[in-house]
Amino acid sequence: MASPRVQQVVELIEGMTVLELVELGKALQDRFGIAPVAVAAAAPAAAAPATAPAEAAAPPPEEKTEFTVVLTEVGPNKINVIKAVREITNLGLKEAKAVVDEAPRPVKEGVSREEAERIAAKLAEAGAKVEIR
Numbered sequence: 001m002a003s004p005r006v007q008q009v010v011e012l013i014e015g016m017t018v019l020e021l022v023e024l025g026k027a028l029q030d031r032f033g034i035a036p037v038a039v040a041a042a043a044p045a046a047a048a049p050a051t052a053p054a055e056a057a058a059p060p061p062e063e064k065t066e067f068t069v070v071l072t073e074v075g076p077n078k079i080n081v082i083k084a085v086r087e088i089t090n091l092g093l094k095e096a097k098a099v100v101d102e103a104p105r106p107v108k109e110g111v112s113r114e115e116a117e118r119i120a121a122k123l124a125e126a127g128a129k130v131e132i133r
Helices: 006-013 018-032 040-047 079-090 093-101 113-124
Strands: 067-072 105-111 129-132
Touching: 006 067, 018 129, 067 113, 079 105, 079 113, 093 113, 105 113, 113 129
Parallel strands: none
Antiparallel strands: 067 105, 067 129
16 A cells, blocks of 8 residues: 555646646656656567567658647636637637637647647646647
8 A cells, every 4th residue: 555645646646637747757857867768668679589680671650740739628717728729829719719619629730749738738727628649
């Protein structure tokens, strides 16, 4: 059985959004000077027998460069979310309200990861729940 402090941390993490979890991971990496390591993936690869040359020559999968920010839930602060959508998209009030009212709906498409995270953070700050796809 975990200690009460550990239980509190677990409960806090359960209530976090994906964006908050990503921010938490980065903050822990910066704070403790650690880098992510693929331990589970490295161990089987080291123990596996040599692969055929055709497998070794296979190109790595392409990394995604364009992302879509999707408003999944508005939350209790609908007006703040509408303001954030207007600021992000430069839409008029009526159009921004339509985006918010029709959630889940994409807010911005074809943006870089950095911009998508910035947009998601702004919407989350306004009280909305978002996904980056």
